[in-house]
Amino acid sequence: MDFAGRVVAWQASHGRSELPWQNTSDPYRVWLSEVMLQQTQVSTVLGYFARFLERFPNVAALAAGTEDEVFGLWSGLGYYSRARNMHRCAQEVVARFGGEFPRTAAELQSLPGIGRSTAAAIAAFCFGERVAILDGNVKRVLTRLLAFDGDLSSAAQERLLWNEATGLLPPAEDRKAIARYTQGLMDLGATVCLPRKPNCMICPVSDLCGARKQGAPERYPVKTRKLRRSAQSLWMLLAHDVDGRVWLEKRPARGIWAGLYSLPVFDSREALLETLGARDRAGARDEPPFVHVLTHKDLHLHPVAVESRGVRPLAESGGWFAGAEWRGLGLPAPVRKLLVSERG
Numbered sequence: 001m002d003f004a005g006r007v008v009a010w011q012a013s014h015g016r017s018e019l020p021w022q023n024t025s026d027p028y029r030v031w032l033s034e035v036m037l038q039q040t041q042v043s044t045v046l047g048y049f050a051r052f053l054e055r056f057p058n059v060a061a062l063a064a065g066t067e068d069e070v071f072g073l074w075s076g077l078g079y080y081s082r083a084r085n086m087h088r089c090a091q092e093v094v095a096r097f098g099g100e101f102p103r104t105a106a107e108l109q110s111l112p113g114i115g116r117s118t119a120a121a122i123a124a125f126c127f128g129e130r131v132a133i134l135d136g137n138v139k140r141v142l143t144r145l146l147a148f149d150g151d152l153s154s155a156a157q158e159r160l161l162w163n164e165a166t167g168l169l170p171p172a173e174d175r176k177a178i179a180r181y182t183q184g185l186m187d188l189g190a191t192v193c194l195p196r197k198p199n200c201m202i203c204p205v206s207d208l209c210g211a212r213k214q215g216a217p218e219r220y221p222v223k224t225r226k227l228r229r230s231a232q233s234l235w236m237l238l239a240h241d242v243d244g245r246v247w248l249e250k251r252p253a254r255g256i257w258a259g260l261y262s263l264p265v266f267d268s269r270e271a272l273l274e275t276l277g278a279r280d281r282a283g284a285r286d287e288p289p290f291v292h293v294l295t296h297k298d299l300h301l302h303p304v305a306v307e308s309r310g311v312r313p314l315a316e317s318g319g320w321f322a323g324a325e326w327r328g329l330g331l332p333a334p335v336r337k338l339l340v341s342e343r344g
Contacts, residue, residue, distance in 0.1 A: 003145065003205055004170045008177050010204035011184030016191070020049060022183070027101035027126040028059045034118045035086050038135075039079060042190070048077055060099050062090040071260055071330020078333060080260060085113025105131045116162075124182040128175025132165035133182055134158075137189025142168070143221035144193060147210025153225035193217075233300040235272045236263040238287065238338070239280075239308045241320050246339060247308065248326060249318030257332040263303070264318070272304055280306050292334040301334055 017023065019042065021033035032052060036045045052073055056062040062070070067087055074083040089112045093101055101122065102108055108119035116134070123129035134142075139152065142165055150157030170177040192199045198217050200206045211217040239247040248261045256265075266272040273281050287303035321329070326339060 003168055003208055004177070004181050006204045006208075007184035007188065008170065008180045011180050011187055014204075015180075015184055015187040020046070025126045027122050029053070030122050030125050031089075031101065031114070031118070032086075034121050035082050035113065036077065038082060038118075040077060044077070048073070058099075059090045059093050059101070062087065063094040063099075067259060068261075068330065072328045075330045075336065076333060080258070080330070082113065083330075084259060088112040089114060101126070103127045103129075105129055121182060125179050128178050130169050130172040130178055132162060132169055133185065134162060134165055135186070135189075137193075138165070138185045139221050140195065141185055141189045141193045144198075144211035144217050145205060145209050147214060148220065149222050151225075152221050152223045229296060229298065231298045231300060233267075233302065235266045235269050235302045235304055236335070236338075237266070237272050237275075238263055238303045238305045238342070240306070241308055243320075243322070245320035245322045246326060247318055248321050248329070248331075259330070260332055261321075261326070261329040262332055262335050263338075269302065269304065276306060276308075280308050283307055287338075290334070290338075299334065301338075303338060 019033075021029050024030065033045070033049060036048055036052075055069070055073060056065055065087070067084070070083050070087045071080065074080065077083070092111055093099060102110075103123070104127070105116070105119040105123040108114050108122055109116060114122075117138075120129075120131040120133045121135075123131050124133065139161065142148065142161065143152075146164055148161055148164065150160055152158050152161065170181050172178075188203070188205075192203050196218065200209070200212050200217065203209070203212075206212055209217070211220050237247070241247070247264070249264055251257045251260050251262050253259055264272070264275070266275075269286075273284060276284065284304050284306050287305050289300060289302045292299040292301055323339075331339075
């Protein structure tokens with residue numbers, strides 16, 4: 001049996017089948033899961049997936065929802081550009097395709113936030129198209145299988161791996177095998193071919209694996225380009241009114257935490273204090289600073305608490321929110337963490 005045949009057989013007997021986005025050909029559910037699972041663990045996604053479907057059961061409902069609603073349900077998943085693109089994508093599916101997802105990977109890639117691998121997953125699972133996926137887990141499986149030592153930080157090398165991945169697919173006429181093979185690769189990467197200490201002894205293709213024959217599966221995949229990390233210090237105004245409500249304002253459409261509700265943010269303590277009236281400024285107190293880690297940057301956050309007696313502590317944008325109100329908003333993770341911890 002060839003590689004694809006083994007993966008298909010293994011998935012049928014040992015692969016995952018209990019996840020709520022499996023065993024369906026509904027492109028909306030497959031797409032929603034694919035977007036949520038980008039850089040996020042399955043265990044985290046399960047609850048968010050259920051809540052999204054309850055509020056937005058189909059693509060038309062999502063398209064008709066507001067960005068604030070989408071961000072509120074997404075709050076805590078991080079990488080909010082995914083949520084923004086997801087909302088835009090739903091609107092385009094309705095506007096351009098009459099509420100029906102296009103049936104080919106090429107057309108799916110024309111939609112916001114759908115890259116080549118996500119488009120291929122939807123097309124393979126829902127429409128049986130013979131197209132390869134290449135997410136992080138699958139890259140690991142295939143580079144080890146092929147002992148592919150091309151540097152995947154190079155676009156040319158990644159294109160070569162795409163070609164190899166396409167060549168390994170089951171035949172186009174076997175649509176059911178295409179879907180099960182695609183799921184099988186995902187399952188192998190998630191449960192067997194792990195980044196550290198892969199479980200080669202239970203792998204259905206271990207005798208075909210070039211990396212195992214070399215005795216060095218953890219060498220793969222090869223990616224030499226390192227992300228440059230940076231650091232930034234920000235001061236956040238934690239203002240409460242006499243009723244205990246907190247002041248939040250919506251962030252601009254570009255920049256950090258774009259489109260989310262947030263405590264007002266400043267580049268220095270002095271700039272924060274300059275926005276306050278004399279009485280509020282005199283009562284300002286520093287809360288313990290903390291660090292929030294982003295993919296490329298460490299944010300050193302300095303909350304400054306104020307019991308505000310004014311109607312507005314700042315600016316034209318924003319408003320006072322009670323706990324029951326801000327909990328349903330799309331908030332940056334460190335802001336939500338701060339507000340929750342403050343309430344004990």
